[in-house]
Amino acid sequence: MNINATLIGQAISFAIFVWFCMKYVWPPLTAAMEERQQQMSEGLANAEKAQEELDLAMSEVENQLKEAKLQSAALIDKANKRANQIVEDAKGIAIQEGDRLKQSAQADIEQEMNSAKEALRQQVAVLAVAGAEKILSSSVDQNAHSEMLNNLAAQL
């Protein structure tokens, strides 16, 4: 155990090793570690942001769903009203049409009745004349009495 130049040799190698470590070992290692730390914190921040965005999107979806429901309810309501309206309108038209048909039928009937009456009158006049002829034989002048009989028939 003697103190000798080994001391100096060790000091020199110590200095060289420390210099090498400081220059070529420490910086790349810590740089990689720091970069990883950065990436991790970024990743965590991103995850947090994504979660927030998801929450936001969820509430947005809920709002839109609610709005859509309201809109569809309004649409259904409107459609129901419109359907009722159409039914009401159709009913009115049908009633009108029915009335009109009834009226025209009535008019037809009346006209038919009148013409039948007219025909009957004619026939009654003829029958009356024929009857009278039979009763009176041929003593009655057909021409002389036809006007009287027509008048009689018109009174019927």
Next chain:
Amino acid sequence: MSAETTGNASSAYIKHHLTNLTYGQHPDGSWGFAHTTAEAGEMGFWALNVDSLGWSIGLGVVFLLIFRSVAVKATSGVPTGLQNFVEMIVDFIDTTVKEAFHKANPLIAPLGLTIFVWVFLMNAMDLIPVDFIPQAFHLVGIDNMKVVPSTDPNVTMGMSFSIFFLILFYSIKEKGAGGFFNELARNPFEHPVFIPFNLFLEILNLVTKPISLGLRLFGNMYAGEMIFILIALLPAWIQWSLSVPWAIFHILVITLQAFIFMVLTIVYLAMAHESH
């Protein structure tokens, strides 16, 4: 074989294990390896403990190669295997440095990392059974081989004096020469009369730092190594009963000593940066 010769053999065995492979100039002027501690002592200061220096530089290179290979391939993706392990150590050092050292200095953390891993590796050589490597070198004709660099005071003091130099450098750089002198002269008693006394105390305090730092590591490792050598003197069939518990306990010691060396370095340098 008498008790005395057994004792001599044991003491020779221990001495042999504690002798460095020293290269230097013999008193007669020739260069070569010393065969005994005494011979190494005669070589004076300009001699090298080739084994300590070789193992310590080798281990330092191993450390830097491993860490550099990871640093080159380091990605910010999911770390695997070795990168995970290296990052764990780097993170541990980084946390320790941030707790103790509050100024910005790009040297401190790499310095801490180098000290921790390098000292740990040097200490860990202690866990290799004491005779393995020396016997291997004996077979190729090299007689002395101390494989634990941190049991050589040259190694530990070489590091602690480097740190002492850094303490002085940063004290003067951060506070200026005058500020540094002021700090030494005006603590602990702020009165002109006490200046010489303060200087004496503070300089003693300052010089004690590297010496205690280096001697603590050396003392712990030397004592641990000594116990391994003593255990190795027992009969072969019983050695495991002591060497295994001691080795397991030693795992704690070598880690702790490496950690203490690093933390004290950081703390001393933090004190050099901050004025009280």
